Amino acid sequence: MEIRGICKQFGGVRALDSVDLKLDISQPTALIGPNGSGKTTLFNIISGFLRADEGTIRWNDQRVDGLDPRRMVRLGVTRTFQQRMLFDRATVAENIAVAGLAAGLTGAELARRVDAGVEAFGLTAWAGRLSASVPFGVARRVAVAAATMSSPRLLLLDEPAAGLSDEECLQLDSTLRGLIDRGIGIFLVDHNMDFISPLCERMVVLANGKLIADGDRNVLKSPEVISAYLD
Helix, strand or coil, X not given: CEEEEEEEEECCEEEEEEEEEECCCCCCEEEECCCCCCHHHHHHHXXXXXXXXXXXXXXXXXXXXXXXXXXXHHCCEEECCCCCCCCCCCEHXXXXXXXHHHCCCCHHHHHHHHHHHHHHCCCHHHCCCEHHHCCHHHHHHHHHHHHHHHCCCEEEEECCCCCCCHHXXXXXXXXXXXXXXXXXXXXXXXXXXXXXXXXXXEEEEEECCEEEEEECHHHHXXXXXXXXXXX
């Protein structure tokens, strides 16, 4: 994916200011920065939930900025959200199945994929439970499992470790590494450095809507990054 000159303004606030970025799906990448730096806005633009004021996005040599979320999912780009986006009165398996239906799966193939997702994400013991009753960490895994039902090539994860215990973070780490091994690109936003540093080979840092650093884990030692975010 190639992102060029992306700008977005809300009233008098410039949420994104000429952001340039290339993503390689073979390289797990973290997007970090202080609250209000534009991270979720960038995710919303990439995934089609928001339109940029300026700039272009190309995915597999096709221009995709301005396409709606359904088109982006069909092209292999899907996402999760910060909020708990599950149907509380549906079971865990049913929530995953709804995502499969949205991806065009039906019948035996849908059932097979739901069963595979439940097993792959360690949700067998929870499959028949109503989503309203499952722990927060389990709900996070359900959301990721649902997002993979469309067989994405790039998965955008918005604060997947927020609110998780250390044990739940380890479980999520194992889940995401399994996706990486399957060739699914990971681009994630999170504030838990103990979670993202071992997982992500590349760190992209936003502050005040501008990209201020891009590189390996050593960018976290940059004085500009420390001043903007880590200090």
